[in-house]
Amino acid sequence: MSRRCELSGKGVLTGNRVSHSNIKSRRRYLPNLGTVTLESETLARNFRFRVTTSALRTVDHRGGLDAYLAKAKDADLSPRALKVKKEIAKAQATA
Numbered sequence: 001m002s003r004r005c006e007l008s009g010k011g012v013l014t015g016n017r018v019s020h021s022n023i024k025s026r027r028r029y030l031p032n033l034g035t036v037t038l039e040s041e042t043l044a045r046n047f048r049f050r051v052t053t054s055a056l057r058t059v060d061h062r063g064g065l066d067a068y069l070a071k072a073k074d075a076d077l078s079p080r081a082l083k084v085k086k087e088i089a090k091a092q093a094t095a
Contacts, residue, residue: 001050003030007068008055009076038065040084042091047084066092 004011010031017027032053037046041064051059059068069077069085077085 003033004050004078005031005033005052005055006049006078006081007051007059007072007076009078010052010055040065040088042066042088042095043084049078049081 002011012031013029015027015029016024018024033050034053034056035048036051036056037048038051038059039046047065059065062068062071065084066088069081069088072081072085074082074085
């Protein structure tokens with residue numbers, strides 16, 4: 001399981017750990033991931049994603065999973081999230 005947000009695409013960054021004596025060694029900055037269940041109002045189903053807390057706040061701000069996925073870029077989404085986005089768009093088109 002990769003350390004990547006399924007909705008925003010945010011992943012691991014690297015940088016330097018700098019000691020008091022100014023010695024540099026490489027370190028990893030991990031995203032703040034959590035497993036959450038989000039509900040799609042259009043499909044009336046729940047979906048489980050590994051999401052960063054910042055992406056979760058954005059989902060709440062935009063008004064839910066359906067609205068977030070409608071505005072999200074396809075390149076940032078995971079294959080599972082992209083499949084859900086297409087299902088939602090198809091259901092909204094037929095309704």
